[in-house]
Amino acid sequence: MLTSSASGLLSVVIYRIEVSKKGADPQVEGLARLLSEEGLPSKGLSIIRVYFLKSKLEKKEIEALAAELFADPVSEVVSLGRSQPPGMRAVEVWYHPGVTDPESNWVLNHLRNRQIAVDDVRRATRFMFPASVPRAKLVRFAERHLFNPLIQHLAVRGEEPFPRHRGTRFKIEEIELAGLSDKELLELSTKRDWHFDLTEIKAIRNHFAKLERDPTLTEMETLAQTWSEHCVHKTFNAAFEVEGEKFGNLLADTIMKPSRELDRPWCLSLFTDNAGVVEFSADVAVAFKVETHNHPSAIEPYGGAATGIGGVIRDALGTGQGADPILNTDVFCFGPPGFPSRKLPKGVLPPRRILEGVVRGVRDYGNRMGIPTASGALYFDELYLANPLVYCGTLAIIPKAKVAKKVSKGDVIILAGARTGRDGVHGVTFASTSLAGSSHAKHGSAVQIGNPIEEKLLRDLVIAARDRGLIASITDCGGGGLSSAVGEMTKNKGCVVDLDHV
Known part of the structure; x- marks a missing residue:
């Protein structure tokens, strides 16, 4: 005392x-x-x-x-x-x-x-x-x-649990791109954790050269998250050639193609919202979302997996005018749990530590929200030693009348949920880099700390507001932050956001 x-x-x-x-x-x-x-x-x-x-x-x-x-x-x-x-x-x-x-x-x-x-x-x-x-x-x-x-x-002896904070005054920082060589542009991108490739950062430089000014740090960070692997899926949207067969767009030509060709009437929303939605009964539909959280789980297994399942629960909530999550599912692929630690590459966590952390993360997050994990699968192979495969999925129910989003002029944007801390910064741009031996030390803070109790309260709020007809459109404010969330929700409409009110 x-x-x-x-x-x-x-x-x-x-x-x-x-x-x-x-x-x-x-x-x-x-x-x-x-x-x-x-x-x-x-x-x-x-x-x-x-x-x-x-x-x-x-x-x-x-x-x-x-x-x-x-x-x-x-x-x-x-x-x-x-x-x-x-x-x-x-x-x-x-x-x-x-x-x-x-x-x-x-x-x-x-x-x-x-x-x-x-x-x-x-x-x-x-x-x-x-x-x-x-x-x-x-x-x-x-x-x-x-x-x-x-x-x-x-903690060290004598450390204060409530240190005094002087606060930080926001300062607009401009990033000088003009005159930098290709090598210098790439070095700047890596140093700042933007992870642009050369074509991307040169396009940004040329754009601001036409505007006759330097970009601000805020603008560069916004572009970095918007163009990240996490937000725009550059790999899935790229052209591929596999054993002589060419794909102009891997995602469109493989995963999307069967659903679009079959065009079933009971498929109510596909590849346009935060989750896919199919008809369940005359009045009720089912939303289902599965996503990987591999990189974060490799460096911080518990937190990476917890925010992975939390993210797909949030995606379900952000589908249509709000879907209610009722169960979780998962598929995990790890290195052999008994693999000798001395043979692991530098910076790679032991497979059993990853296994136990991931399982606890998904279990704890769902339990604290009152959402059970109804099914799952495990697979072990040395291919997954350095980068595990962590699939997290959520199934939610939604009235069919609430599946479509309806953004209109005059709608008010409301931001609700947990407060943001230092953790999670550069989480989406981190997904655009390859894991290396120093990844835990360099990118550990890119893994956000989950907040399931706050998300449980948010879930209750969203469903109650939806049923009262108060929600016209909703989306999750995920790794891309506000610039991604409001941009997606008001696509083809436009919006004005005063950050002083956030």
Whole structure:
């Protein structure tokens, strides 16, 4: 318990709440297996949830609050202060400042809704290991298994859970492209994580040369996401020749072709919306969306897979005037789980770690939204060692009368959902690069942190608004951000967006 400041008669105090399991903990058992594989002891191992509360409430009030809201009295023990059992060594994982911390936000919103005087909340995780494990080995183990260094860190003694922020003043930055050689253009594209090829960045340079000005950084970032592999599917839309057979457009000439040639009347929406829609009954249709999340899952398995399933759930919600997701499905292809770590290429995570992280990510996200995973498949082959195949799918139901979008002049654009953090930046342009040994260190922050509870609330809101006739058109604000979302939704109509109101 720390006193951070004083105002009048009451001091703002930072309280520390710890929650631990009473009996067997499956997470501890899994961690013990990893320690055993590395020849490290695990006796007394435990995982503790930590909550920091910044409040003017008295200690007895915080104690009552902790017992009521932060722990299950049947299976968990809650206490105030820092635990340090004899013979044990602790490491603690915190989020970096500015990174999305969904659980802290959920707790804070809940407390505020109950009009409980708490100024801020921060979540951490404390791991207790036998003191016989050398500190250096413990840190290396933590870096491999306990946190993503791009969004989290090991807390150091004396670190403040609520650091002061001075804020950042926005400044328009202009990017000078004129006069750069082909090599310099490509180097700039790589340095900025835009991942344009030479033809693309030269086209941008020539366009702004005609305008007689340099592009701004915002304009370059907008073009980078719009032209990314994730948003425009350059590979699928490219021309291919396979064993002498030529395809002018791989997507149109293969995947789309059968559906368009068959032209069945019960196919209500194909390749024009966020999900395909087919007739189910006289009044109800079914929307189905499947998408891969390979690159993110390769470098941050849990987060990559969680946001993968979260993304297709959001796609279903953004279909027509809003479809209601009811079940998930998946197909995973990994390297052999027992593949020797010493034979892995530099920077590639062990296949079993990817397997366990991906499975947990999809499971946890769906469960927290109340959407079950109804089916799935697993396949193992050494071809998937460096880049797994992670298919996530969602099935949703929608009234047939709500399948068509109806954008009209005078409609108002509303942005709803979770707040944006530092995580996820350059997520779509990251999909346009090839994975290399340094990908985890370089691109780990491109994986967004999922927020299933917020998406559950959004799901309820969308369906209620749809049924009241309040939604004319809806789309998901995915990796492409607002420039992609509003552009897609108002295609052939146009729109005005004041970013000062976002």
